Amino acid sequence: MRKLGVSVAVAVILAAVVFGPAFAAVTKEDLRKALQENPDIILDFLRQHNVELLDIVDSGVKAKRDEEKTKRRQAELAKPLTPVVDASRVVVGRPDAPITVVEYSDFLCSFCARGAKTIDQLVAAHPDSVRVVFKHMPGHESSTQAALYYEAILRQDREKAKKFHDLVFASQEEIFKNKEDALKKLARQAGADMTRLAADIKSKELMDRLNADDKEAHEFGFQGTPSYVVNGLSIQGALPIQEFEEVISLTTAKP
Numbered sequence: 001m002r003k004l005g006v007s008v009a010v011a012v013i014l015a016a017v018v019f020g021p022a023f024a025a026v027t028k029e030d031l032r033k034a035l036q037e038n039p040d041i042i043l044d045f046l047r048q049h050n051v052e053l054l055d056i057v058d059s060g061v062k063a064k065r066d067e068e069k070t071k072r073r074q075a076e077l078a079k080p081l082t083p084v085v086d087a088s089r090v091v092v093g094r095p096d097a098p099i100t101v102v103e104y105s106d107f108l109c110s111f112c113a114r115g116a117k118t119i120d121q122l123v124a125a126h127p128d129s130v131r132v133v134f135k136h137m138p139g140h141e142s143s144t145q146a147a148l149y150y151e152a153i154l155r156q157d158r159e160k161a162k163k164f165h166d167l168v169f170a171s172q173e174e175i176f177k178n179k180e181d182a183l184k185k186l187a188r189q190a191g192a193d194m195t196r197l198a199a200d201i202k203s204k205e206l207m208d209r210l211n212a213d214d215k216e217a218h219e220f221g222f223q224g225t226p227s228y229v230v231n232g233l234s235i236q237g238a239l240p241i242q243e244f245e246e247v248i249s250l251t252t253a254k255p
Contacts, residue, residue: 073233077250080232081220084212085133091154091162092123093131099248102133102229104217107146108176109139113169115226115238122244134165135213137225142179145201147210149183152200153192164190 083102087095103119105112123130138144146168154161167186168175175182187197200206217227220234228235228244231251235243 073250076233080251081229081234082232083133083135083216083220083229089133089135089154090131091134091158091165092119094128095131097129097131099126099130099231099252100133100229101130101244102135104135104137104213104222104225104227106137106139106143106225107150107165107168108143108172109225110172111238112226113172115228116165116169118238118241118244121241125241125245126248135217136210137214137217137222137227138210139225142175144210145180146175146183148201148206149187149197151206151209152197152203153187153190155200156193156196157191160190160192164192 085100085102090097101119101122103115105115119132123132134150136143136147138147150161150164150168153164164187167189168183171182171186175186178185184194188194220227220229222234222236224236226238230244230247233247233251235247
C-alpha cells in the first residue's frame with residue numbers, strides 16, 4: 001500500500017513539475033516519455049521533497065484505514081460478531097456484566113502486553129459494567145505452554161489466573177530464556193496449586209480450548225495479536241483506550 005501510494009504521488013507531482021501550466025493536458029504517454037528521457041528527475045525530486053511525499057502517503061494510508069474501519073464497523077453493527085462466551089472464563093469483571101470484551105492474545109507478544117494494560121485501564125474506568133474473557137492465539141510453543149498454564153490456573157481461581165497473566169506479560173524476556181522453568185516460577189508466585197496444575201495442563205480439554213480460540217479468531221478474520229471483540233465489534237491491534245470507549249458508546253447507545 002505504501003509503495004503504491006508513493007508511486008501515484010510521485011507521478012502526479014512530477015507531472016506538475018515537468019509540464020507546469022500544461023499539466024491538465026498531460027497524458028500517461030507524455031509522462032512516461034518525459035521520465036524515460038529524464039530518469040534522474042525522479043531521484044532528484046525524491047531527495048528534495050522526501051518529507052512532503054511521506055506526508056502525502058501517510059495521509060492517504062490513514063484515510064484508507066479510516067474508510068475500511070468505518071465499513072467494517074457498519075457491517076458488524078448490522079451483524080455483530082458472536083464469540084463463544086463461557087462465564088467460567090471471565091477473568092476480570094462481573095460474570096454477568098453487560099459489556100463483554102473478548103481478547104485474543106499471545107502471552108509472548110509485546111503488543112499484547114501493551115494491550116493488556118489498556119484493558120486494565122478500561123476495566124478500571126467501567127468496574128461494574130465490563131467483563132473480560134481472555135482467549136488465545138499463541139504464536140509458538142512457549143506461548144502455547146503459557147496459555148495452558150493460564151487456563152489450568154483459571155480452573156483453580158480467577159484472581160490467581162489474573163495474577164499469573166500479569167506476571168507473564170511482565171516477564172516475557174525471562175520466559176524466552178528459561179521457558180517452562182520460568183512459567184513454573186511465575187505460577188508459584190501467583191499462588192497456584194502446583195500439583196493440581198501439573199495434572200491439569202495435560203488435559204486434552206485445555207488444548208482443545210486453545211485450538212477453538214485460535215480457530216474462532218481466524219474465522220473472524222483476525223491475523224495478528226492482540227485482537228478484540230467488544231460487544232460484537234472488532235478492534236485489531238494494541239490501540240488506545242479511546243478506541244474501546246468509542247466501540248462501547250456505539251454498542252450501548254439507546255436507539
